[in-house]
Amino acid sequence: MTFTSRRYRNILICAAIAASLVLLNWLFDMALRDASFLSGWLLIIGMAFLTIYNLRKKFPFLPLIPSAYWLQFHVYLGFIVIVLFLLHTSMEFPRGPFEITFWLLFFAVAGSGVIGIFITRNLPGRLQQRHGERLIFERIPVFRADLAEQVRELAMKSVTEISSSTIADYYAVRLNPYFAEPRNFSSHLFQSERPLVNLRREIRSIQRYLNKRGREILDDIEVHVIAKDNLDYPYALQLVLKGWLFVHIPLTYSLMIFALMHVVLVYAFAGRTL
Amino acid sequence: MGLLQKFDFKSSNYERPTLHWVCGNISTGKVCPIGPDGRGQCRASFECEPIKEGDRWSCTRSKSSDGKCKAGPRPDGSCCLPITKCVPVETVRGMRGRVVAWAVSLTIGLLIIATHGSGAVNLLSPGGLTLKHGEVGTKCETCHEAFESGLSGWIHEAFAPSDPAGTSKKCLSCHEMGAAPLQAHSLPRSALDQSALEMETLEKVKVAPVALEFARSLFGSPRKIAEELACTNCHKEHRGTQFDKTEMSDNRCQSCHTVRFASLSMGHPEFINYPYSRRTRVQFDHVSHISRHFEKAGKEKAPETCTNCHEPDDNGLKMKVKGFATTCSVCHLEQITGVGQVGQKGISFFSAPGLDVAELRAQGAAIGE
Numbered sequence: 001m002t003f004t005s006r007r008y009r010n011i012l013i014c015a016a017i018a019a020s021l022v023l024l025n026w027l028f029d030m031a032l033r034d035a036s037f038l039s040g041w042l043l044i045i046g047m048a049f050l051t052i053y054n055l056r057k058k059f060p061f062l063p064l065i066p067s068a069y070w071l072q073f074h075v076y077l078g079f080i081v082i083v084l085f086l087l088h089t090s091m092e093f094p095r096g097p098f099e100i101t102f103w104l105l106f107f108a109v110a111g112s113g114v115i116g117i118f119i120t121r122n123l124p125g126r127l128q129q130r131h132g133e134r135l136i137f138e139r140i141p142v143f144r145a146d147l148a149e150q151v152r153e154l155a156m157k158s159v160t161e162i163s164s165s166t167i168a169d170y171y172a173v174r175l176n177p178y179f180a181e182p183r184n185f186s187s188h189l190f191q192s193e194r195p196l197v198n199l200r201r202e203i204r205s206i207q208r209y210l211n212k213r214g215r216e217i218l219d220d221i222e223v224h225v226i227a228k229d230n231l232d233y234p235y236a237l238q239l240v241l242k243g244w245l246f247v248h249i250p251l252t253y254s255l256m257i258f259a260l261m262h263v264v265l266v267y268a269f270a271g272r273t274l
Numbered sequence: 275m276g277l278l279q280k281f282d283f284k285s286s287n288y289e290r291p292t293l294h295w296v297c298g299n300i301s302t303g304k305v306c307p308i309g310p311d312g313r314g315q316c317r318a319s320f321e322c323e324p325i326k327e328g329d330r331w332s333c334t335r336s337k338s339s340d341g342k343c344k345a346g347p348r349p350d351g352s353c354c355l356p357i358t359k360c361v362p363v364e365t366v367r368g369m370r371g372r373v374v375a376w377a378v379s380l381t382i383g384l385l386i387i388a389t390h391g392s393g394a395v396n397l398l399s400p401g402g403l404t405l406k407h408g409e410v411g412t413k414c415e416t417c418h419e420a421f422e423s424g425l426s427g428w429i430h431e432a433f434a435p436s437d438p439a440g441t442s443k444k445c446l447s448c449h450e451m452g453a454a455p456l457q458a459h460s461l462p463r464s465a466l467d468q469s470a471l472e473m474e475t476l477e478k479v480k481v482a483p484v485a486l487e488f489a490r491s492l493f494g495s496p497r498k499i500a501e502e503l504a505c506t507n508c509h510k511e512h513r514g515t516q517f518d519k520t521e522m523s524d525n526r527c528q529s530c531h532t533v534r535f536a537s538l539s540m541g542h543p544e545f546i547n548y549p550y551s552r553r554t555r556v557q558f559d560h561v562s563h564i565s566r567h568f569e570k571a572g573k574e575k576a577p578e579t580c581t582n583c584h585e586p587d588d589n590g591l592k593m594k595v596k597g598f599a600t601t602c603s604v605c606h607l608e609q610i611t612g613v614g615q616v617g618q619k620g621i622s623f624f625s626a627p628g629l630d631v632a633e634l635r636a637q638g639a640a641i642g643e
Contacts, residue, residue: 026485027485027492027493029526030485030486032529032530058292060292095400095402095512096398096512097398098399135278137366138289139279145300145303145304227278231278239366242366246369246373250370250374251377253377254378257381257385258381258385261385265400265428265432267431268418268420268428268429268431269418
């Protein structure tokens with residue numbers, strides 16, 4: 001089964017489940033039952049399943065279902081839970097401060113989740129296309145430090161080999177800060193190579209002041225500049241890939257606490273119905 | 275340039291994805307192999323821990339850290355290459371864990387403030403009350419008995435068994451609903467059963483909506499499931515001032531009713547004795563009474579609430595007008611009995627124009643002169 005047909009199949013199953021839940025809710029209400037209790041409990045169960053995906057990832061050594069399947073389940077269940085939430089709230093904006101906060105939290109989590117799907121579907125492909133090498137995020141600073149050290153050595157070497165401080169001066173002013181930390185975050189995110197092109201143009205403009213050996217060293221430095229840019233690119237994209245979870249996961253736990261409080265308030269004050 | 279990353283065991287450390295801290299020298303590329311502990315404390319001491327082979331100490335530095343050093347261990351068996359302590363750096367995973375902990379703490383803190391503070395009523399209320407209930411007051415405990423017991427009491431109440439009578443107690447302290455307030459339409463169960471039996475024999479053809487039949491077969495009829503119904507089963511609150519608490523769809527009504535039908539025009543039972551018999555109408559102008567009469571002469575006799583003159587009928591469905599003795603007579607009895615009235619007493623059924631000659635003479639009027 002191809003990726004596309006599998007996706008269509010899953011969307012179809014997801015839509016069928018959502019439609020069944022809408023129908024069930026309608027029938028439950030028709031039977032003079034409080035449908036908000038049915039949709040509410042289904043919602044809680046759904047949200048709990050979505051939350052434990054985060055816990056699943058904390059135990060990679062356990063022989064649980066592979067994380068890729070969990071993620072598929074997480075995404076489709078997420079859409080079903082949004083339908084359930086709209087059913088539960090009768091698609092109305094809440095009135096009280098507690099309910100409004102709860103409502104906003106839900107949509108912040110759901111919204112960040114939808115953005116997360118977009119991010120996780122797009123950025124890995126871009127990483128593969130641009131760099132080709134799958135770098136571990138935690139190792140990028142080490143490689144950057146290696147490159148910085150190599151460029152520093154080249155700059156130092158240039159002083160003795162060409163008897164000129166042109167490259168060393170340029171290194172001190174422009175290249176040292178460039179190699180010291182990740183650069184051009186937004187340009188990498190929006191796939192703009194303008195900063196790199198500008199820097200390379202700057203490097204080439206120095207060539208006229210150098211002899212043959214100096215130009216060779218400068219060419220070598222330019223290769224390192226490109227390599228550094230190739231490190232900054234996955235760093236920026238991986239930062240976004242990890243960064244959106246800074247919104248999604250903490251808000252999920254806050255949402256679950258609000259949900260539990262909501263259940264207590266409802267059962268304590270809403271009056272028990274059928 | 276060639277590939278930056280190597281994965282062979284000699285040149286690659288294993289970056290555990292669950293680590294919260296990494297070596298502080300990561301930005302210089304000189305990461306120590308031992309790394310920080312779980313609390314973010316640097317554990318670096320020496321590049322290796324020499325072992326004794328026979329009577330000599332031997333270097334154990336791993337191949338990924340450039341293998342055995344040239345100098346070798348000191349005579350006392352300690353490594354000759356001490357590692358400078360670093361300030362470990364928190365990983366993205368670690369930072370995220372900290373943000374989660376903060377978010378959870380903040381949420382719990384906010385909820386504690388919301389449930390214990392004086393503003394709990396405003397913060398936790400799910401919405402405004404209907405106009406009439408809003409007049410009763412804005413204190414939660416007016417309608418919710420458990421509110422005063424605080425968070426622990428709420429949790430206890432939430433896990434307590436279902437009790438329609440308890441839930442509806444506060445409602446019934448204001449609403450007089452007859453002898454069977456927790457039954458549909460406040461009618462005793464026997465009367466409901468009797469009515470259902472009569473309707474079943476009366477109506478042979480039942481054309482109910484398929485969805486309704488399906489809903490009943492799936493979830494059963496409320497009458498058969500529960501002995502008692504809480505008021506909140508049909509009447510919701512906190513939906514704003516304009517919300518109609520009595521609103522209910524036709525299908526929901528039919529979930530209880532024995533005779534079910536597709537719509538009002540298709541299958542509804544015949545209306546018997548319609549229009550229903552009712553008492554003689556009395557034209558009563560509320561506006562003129564309230565704004566004119568009650569303001570002037572009858573202020574002390576004026577009714578204070580609707581229930582001074584009105585009361586629900588036996589079913590609790592309609593508001594009846596109370597009898598003459600407790601309503602009109604308070605102000606109008608003397609007019610009717612003729613206290614201080616000239617001529618004949620009482621209210622005449624039919625009268626022709628004329629003069630009360632006897633009375634006029636008694637008053638000294640000049641008649642016929």
